[in-house]
Amino acid sequence: MSSRCPDGHLSGTDDFCDECGTPIPAGARQPPAAGTPGAQASGARPPAAPLPAGPNDAGVRCPCCGQPIEQPAERYCEACGYDFVTGTAPLAAPPVPFSLPPTGATPPPPAPLPVPAPPGGEPAGWLAEVVPDRPFFDRGDDESGPFPADTPPRLVPLLGGRTLIGRRSRSRGIFPRIDLSLPPEDLGVSRAHALLDHGPAGPLTVTDLGSANGTWVGDDPRPLTRGVAVELTDGARLYLGSWTRITLHQR
Numbered sequence: 001m002s003s004r005c006p007d008g009h010l011s012g013t014d015d016f017c018d019e020c021g022t023p024i025p026a027g028a029r030q031p032p033a034a035g036t037p038g039a040q041a042s043g044a045r046p047p048a049a050p051l052p053a054g055p056n057d058a059g060v061r062c063p064c065c066g067q068p069i070e071q072p073a074e075r076y077c078e079a080c081g082y083d084f085v086t087g088t089a090p091l092a093a094p095p096v097p098f099s100l101p102p103t104g105a106t107p108p109p110p111a112p113l114p115v116p117a118p119p120g121g122e123p124a125g126w127l128a129e130v131v132p133d134r135p136f137f138d139r140g141d142d143e144s145g146p147f148p149a150d151t152p153p154r155l156v157p158l159l160g161g162r163t164l165i166g167r168r169s170r171s172r173g174i175f176p177r178i179d180l181s182l183p184p185e186d187l188g189v190s191r192a193h194a195l196l197d198h199g200p201a202g203p204l205t206v207t208d209l210g211s212a213n214g215t216w217v218g219d220d221p222r223p224l225t226r227g228v229a230v231e232l233t234d235g236a237r238l239y240l241g242s243w244t245r246i247t248l249h250q251r
Helices: 134-139
Strands: 002-004 123-132 154-159 162-166 192-197 204-208 215-217 230-232 237-240 244-250
Touching: 192 237, 204 215
Parallel strands: none
Antiparallel strands: 123 154, 123 244, 162 192, 192 204, 204 230, 215 237, 237 244
């Protein structure tokens, strides 16, 4: 005995379709097709019906889904797409990707802050000392590269009222005064990473511009909040990228 599932598949089991897994309602058992041995083993799949050698004839059923064929000389079953010439069953439709519904409104990503113009102007009275910092590197080492040992400090005088910290990009028009693309390049620093403001009438402040890896001040374990200026004093230390420490000295 065999059963026909609601999707038209011929199943050797009478509880769940052994082809698609659909539950089979009670009373759906069918006698074996003509020419099929009646002594099938329990749970075994009955042999497939002989495939026609060419386009189908009207009055017979599709051996794949059991749909009656109404139009003669048709090559494909109109119900399931079965190919009567090659005996090829239709491909199963790909599963629909499952995704959880949103649990709440997700805020859009923040827009990038504007990149300041290239540096220029008179000396601002501040000097930046740039050097690789081993403890900072060890604290966040992601094994992206070796620590640049034996690198001497680099002194960068601050000019005008603003100083950009980042890595140079000609294609994007980014030319930071404190350029960390110079050897040894710190690839953990964003192109436009942070901004120092040092106007003549105000204090020295630093603002993170939405960097990928964050900016830290002194021993505070929390990175700076994007877009929020933090006041600095003489001797303040900034940590950013993979190993860079910038110490600000007032001249």
